[in-house]
Amino acid sequence: MGKHLSIRYARASFALAFLVTVSVTGWKLLPACRRSVGSVGIRKFPAAVQKELPGRFPYKHVFVDLNGGACRAIGRRLCNERILFKDGILGYMYMPRSDAVGPYIDATADFARRVEERGVSFLYVQLPGKFALDEDLMPEGVEHYNPNEEALQAVAGLAERGVRTLDLVRVFATTRTDVEANFFRTDHHWRGRAAFEATGLVARELAEILGDPALREPPELDIGNWEKRTLKQAFLGSHGRRTGRWFAGIDDFEYFTPKFETDIQRYRAGKLQSQGDFEKSVLDVRHLSRPIHVRNAFGVFGSDRNEEAFFNGRARSKARILVVKDSFANPMVGFLSTVCRDVMKVDPRKFSSPDDAMKCVEKYRPDAVVMVVNPTAVRNERFRLSSGLPVLLSPLACDKLSRTGNVAH
Amino acid sequence: MLFSSVEFLFLFLPFVLAGYYVLPFRWNLKNYFLLAASLGFYAWGEPKFVFAMLASIAFNYAAALVIERLRERRSRGDRPTESRSRGTRDPTGAKVALAVAVAGNLALIGVWKYCNFVTATLRAWFPSWQGAIPQTSFLLPIGISFFTFQALSYVVDVYRGERAQRNPLLLGLYIALFPQLIAGPIVRYTTVRDQLTARRTTWDQFTAGVFRFVVGFNKKMLLANLMAEVADKAFAGAPGSVSFAWLGAVCYTLQIYFDFSGYSDMAIGLGKMFGFNFLENFNYPYVSKTVTEFWRRWHMSLGSWFRDYVYFPLGGSRVGRGRLVFNLAVVWFLTGLWHGANWTFILWGCLYGVLITGEKLSGWVQKVEGSLVLRLFYQPFTMVMIILGWVLFRAPSIGAAGHHLAAMFGAVPLVDGPAVFWSREMVVPLACALVGSAPVLKARFLSGAWLVAFGYGVQFALFILSISCLVMNAHNPFIYFNF
Numbered sequence: 001m002g003k004h005l006s007i008r009y010a011r012a013s014f015a016l017a018f019l020v021t022v023s024v025t026g027w028k029l030l031p032a033c034r035r036s037v038g039s040v041g042i043r044k045f046p047a048a049v050q051k052e053l054p055g056r057f058p059y060k061h062v063f064v065d066l067n068g069g070a071c072r073a074i075g076r077r078l079c080n081e082r083i084l085f086k087d088g089i090l091g092y093m094y095m096p097r098s099d100a101v102g103p104y105i106d107a108t109a110d111f112a113r114r115v116e117e118r119g120v121s122f123l124y125v126q127l128p129g130k131f132a133l134d135e136d137l138m139p140e141g142v143e144h145y146n147p148n149e150e151a152l153q154a155v156a157g158l159a160e161r162g163v164r165t166l167d168l169v170r171v172f173a174t175t176r177t178d179v180e181a182n183f184f185r186t187d188h189h190w191r192g193r194a195a196f197e198a199t200g201l202v203a204r205e206l207a208e209i210l211g212d213p214a215l216r217e218p219p220e221l222d223i224g225n226w227e228k229r230t231l232k233q234a235f236l237g238s239h240g241r242r243t244g245r246w247f248a249g250i251d252d253f254e255y256f257t258p259k260f261e262t263d264i265q266r267y268r269a270g271k272l273q274s275q276g277d278f279e280k281s282v283l284d285v286r287h288l289s290r291p292i293h294v295r296n297a298f299g300v301f302g303s304d305r306n307e308e309a310f311f312n313g314r315a316r317s318k319a320r321i322l323v324v325k326d327s328f329a330n331p332m333v334g335f336l337s338t339v340c341r342d343v344m345k346v347d348p349r350k351f352s353s354p355d356d357a358m359k360c361v362e363k364y365r366p367d368a369v370v371m372v373v374n375p376t377a378v379r380n381e382r383f384r385l386s387s388g389l390p391v392l393l394s395p396l397a398c399d400k401l402s403r404t405g406n407v408a409h
Numbered sequence: 410m411l412f413s414s415v416e417f418l419f420l421f422l423p424f425v426l427a428g429y430y431v432l433p434f435r436w437n438l439k440n441y442f443l444l445a446a447s448l449g450f451y452a453w454g455e456p457k458f459v460f461a462m463l464a465s466i467a468f469n470y471a472a473a474l475v476i477e478r479l480r481e482r483r484s485r486g487d488r489p490t491e492s493r494s495r496g497t498r499d500p501t502g503a504k505v506a507l508a509v510a511v512a513g514n515l516a517l518i519g520v521w522k523y524c525n526f527v528t529a530t531l532r533a534w535f536p537s538w539q540g541a542i543p544q545t546s547f548l549l550p551i552g553i554s555f556f557t558f559q560a561l562s563y564v565v566d567v568y569r570g571e572r573a574q575r576n577p578l579l580l581g582l583y584i585a586l587f588p589q590l591i592a593g594p595i596v597r598y599t600t601v602r603d604q605l606t607a608r609r610t611t612w613d614q615f616t617a618g619v620f621r622f623v624v625g626f627n628k629k630m631l632l633a634n635l636m637a638e639v640a641d642k643a644f645a646g647a648p649g650s651v652s653f654a655w656l657g658a659v660c661y662t663l664q665i666y667f668d669f670s671g672y673s674d675m676a677i678g679l680g681k682m683f684g685f686n687f688l689e690n691f692n693y694p695y696v697s698k699t700v701t702e703f704w705r706r707w708h709m710s711l712g713s714w715f716r717d718y719v720y721f722p723l724g725g726s727r728v729g730r731g732r733l734v735f736n737l738a739v740v741w742f743l744t745g746l747w748h749g750a751n752w753t754f755i756l757w758g759c760l761y762g763v764l765i766t767g768e769k770l771s772g773w774v775q776k777v778e779g780s781l782v783l784r785l786f787y788q789p790f791t792m793v794m795i796i797l798g799w800v801l802f803r804a805p806s807i808g809a810a811g812h813h814l815a816a817m818f819g820a821v822p823l824v825d826g827p828a829v830f831w832s833r834e835m836v837v838p839l840a841c842a843l844v845g846s847a848p849v850l851k852a853r854f855l856s857g858a859w860l861v862a863f864g865y866g867v868q869f870a871l872f873i874l875s876i877s878c879l880v881m882n883a884h885n886p887f888i889y890f891n892f
Contacts, residue, residue: 008613010862015616017869019423021876026419033420046416046453053415063877070874074837078638082879141830231605242881388793 025058045400058286061244061293062285070279077139079243085137087176089185090239090248091130093142100379101150105157106386108371112163114386115361121209125166125202126155127328128173128190129375130183131319136178148173151375166205168198184251187237187239189298192255195331201371202332203339206319210367214317219260220338226256231288235297245292253297256335257281264337267309282310282334301331306350307360310337317341322366324348324357324385329372342366348382357385361385410453412675413629413879421450422679427684440582440605444682447587451552458550465517466581469560472510473573473580476564479503503568510564520559521547526750552591554747556584558714563598565718571599579605586677592672594710596688601685608684615877618681620865623872625674628667630875632845635838636664639831644803647812650825654816656832662799663842669708695795695846698788699774700764703795715740724876730770745831748802753810757801764794 071079083093112122131146148169155167172182182194200221207215235253262278274281287299304327320342337343346360377383410417425446432438452459479502524545532539567573574580596811643657674688680687694706704712723736745758777783804810
């Protein structure tokens with residue numbers, strides 16, 4: 001009798017816990033349902049709810065942590081489409097592809113040719129991916145593939161076509177030690193320190209291209225003139241937010257502010273957004289105050305918004321640089337703005353046509369175009385910056401050209 | 410709507426439970442509410458096809474009443490015939506009405522489920538007929554095989570003497586009740602007849618239902634979905650190694666068991682929560698000693714349906730050997746066909762037909778059960794045949810199945826990268842799945858009160874883990890969803 005009573009009590013407690021869990025969670029999900037009905041109507045409600053609810057699940061990050069922790073506890077290396085490499089770094093599971101590099105080289109070389117035909121210098125900068133060249137980081141049994149190899153093929157192909165290139169893959173990702181030092185464990189991006197060093201290398205190249213000695217080893221790009229701020233266990237990166245903090249841990253995060261004075265204006269689409277010192281106008285430290293499970297700390301270095309421009313009246317170089325980039329180069333644009341007077345950044349992922357890059361060149365009339373991309377650009381259609389067709393300018397661009405050709409000031 | 414979805418678990422279920430227990434039983438209010446909820450459940454994913462189901466309910470309601478009336482007229486002797494002698498068929502209206510009802514139900518499933526397959530096959534076999542035979546493209550209403558078979562069993566039972574349901578809404582509830590609507594178990598009308606109008610849910614029954622539901626949910630989310638990761642990769646193309654081919658086949662064997670039995674557990678648990686007691690659908694099929702025993706433990710509601718409505722009417726096993734072979738061939742052909750409109754399913758059914766026929770004709774079942782030595786050989790053989798059968802079942806075509814089977818038996822190297830990677834990834838999940846597929850946890854030494862209470866705690870912890878999988882993996886369909 002005692003045994004049966006105990007079992008009944010246990011089962012009753014179980015049932016009550018179940019009812020409380022589903023009811024309370026359902027109650028918290030009701031606002032999301034009301035929003036779905038309001039936005040799409042009754043007919044499309046089921047599909048909208050199915051799409052919306054998992055993303056709005058209460059305390060989703062706790063469940064993500066739990067799931068990742070359980071995967072780790074049972075020895076799994078794959079969690080939510082992210083894989084734990086041999087060195088404990090998280091990443092995508094790449095698969096080989098043979099058809100991406102050729103078209104990418106063709107489009108980029110054509111873009112470079114068109115830029116130079118307009119009297120603008122062009123520099124292609126290949127950033128590294130989170131893979132070491134000298135080692136197979138994939139877990140045992142996973143086919144070896146390294147996107148940096150594709151990137152190096154792109155660099156070699158462009159160099160053969162006469163495009164000026166800067167290979168940073170071999171600088172920052174040759175060995176496993178390089179990767180661990182230069183990349184976040186839980187995010188696909190590289191660290192601010194690596195971006196800073198890369199900016200110095202790009203500036204050196206630009207000094208040669210433009211014949212501008214101010215860009216050759218400027219003190220603004222000496223790390224000793226910058227203050228490093230480190231936040232311990234502060235960044236759960238893009239991969240980490242999918243797998244939770246218990247799968248691969250949390251990264252420390254560091255960012256840099258200049259010890260020297262700065263006064264930089266930031267524009268977007270020609271309108272002034274902010275003005276002041278580097279921390280105020282270039283960085284966005286509000287990201288650091290968000291909860292860790294929604295904190296995109298890498299966003300401190302700047303957003304992926306298209307057509308942002310930085311004007312630094314105090315810069316030692318009068319160069320106008322147009323940076324065609326992906327998110328890896330966000331820190332580099334900020335650092336470069338401490339040296340160059342005009343730095344404009346555009347993001348091909350926001351373009352509506354391959355020729356938008358050329359239209360930006362016409363619009364901003366830079367001294368040099370620097371294309372700064374990570375290896376995933378090779379496979380991304382958005383980064384094929386030329387359709388091979390003549391560029392047609394919009395009336396607005398023509399109007400701007402007839403005035404100053406300058407949107408920053 | 411899936412049971413393992415956020416909208417079902419956290420919105421639909423609490424709402425329906427609350428509404429059900431708030432409403433009184435008087436005037437069938439609880440039943441009508443359940444019917445409305447069930448129709449809403451079906452319409453959530455298939456708004457157009459709910460009308461097909463309503464039409465099926467109306468048709469079978471009317472058909473059963475007609476059959477009963479004609480049957481009672483025959484039994485009252487209203488139409489005596491001089492030919493009522495042994496061995497002479499007495500074609501009564503009831504039999505004709507039954508034939509019409511059966512034809513109507515089979516037409517529903519025949520058109521929606523098999524028309525595309527038949528037209529594609531005819532066009533492939535007879536290219537000159539392609540002009541005359543258009544390729545149809547009917548969409549398959551979810552759960553049509555299940556609710557049509559329930560309706561068929563109802564009209565046949567009425568013909569056999571069961572009293573027809575006078576209330577169309579209660580018949581609708583029987584056919585459309587959401588716990589077993591989409592993927593079974595196939596519930597007989599006689600099982601729930603009294604429960605439709607005279608059930609009372611006790612607290613013990615309710616809590617037992619909750620526990621059963623959660624166990625099924627955990628099976629689906631934690632075991633079936635994990636096994637699916639490997640199975641999907643192994644069956645995506647021809648496997649590159651013997652070990653990966655076998656790993657994929659074993660993972661699919663476990664996936665389909667935990668997927669389907671998990672769903673059945675959820676259905677039975679939900680039934681209990683609303684006062685219904687459905688019969689069991691699985692009984693640890695992978696511990697079977699013979700193929701015959703496997704089908705007494707796997708999808709028992711389907712096996713018993715074919716036994717009672719096809720095999721026995723054909724004569725069962727109380728016939729000569731030739732007729733027995735024919736009867737079994739028909740049953741297993743139809744079993745395969747029921748599972749899907751593809752030659753792989755038909756071949757899968759025929760495989761079991763051959764094996765079971767062989768066991769029956771040789772008396773092998775009794776021999777194996779009586780001899781440990783024979784069991785030591787035959788039980789592994791049974792398991793291997795089951796696994797090979799699942800390869801046929803899972804493959805998208807006979808050719809693909811052939812490639813996979815060839816890989817399993819040496820047409821490719823022994824080991825490759827995916828085999829190494831996935832076997833390491835799946836060590837713990839496979840171990841848990843193997844333990845879970847056998848009645849280990851039901852052992853007597855594990856029946857102490859504290860251990861049982863601890864087990865409840867473990868299941869709840871697993872439930873929370875299952876929710877984490879649900880939150881991260883929004884899409885996780887059931888295999889039998891499409892039958």
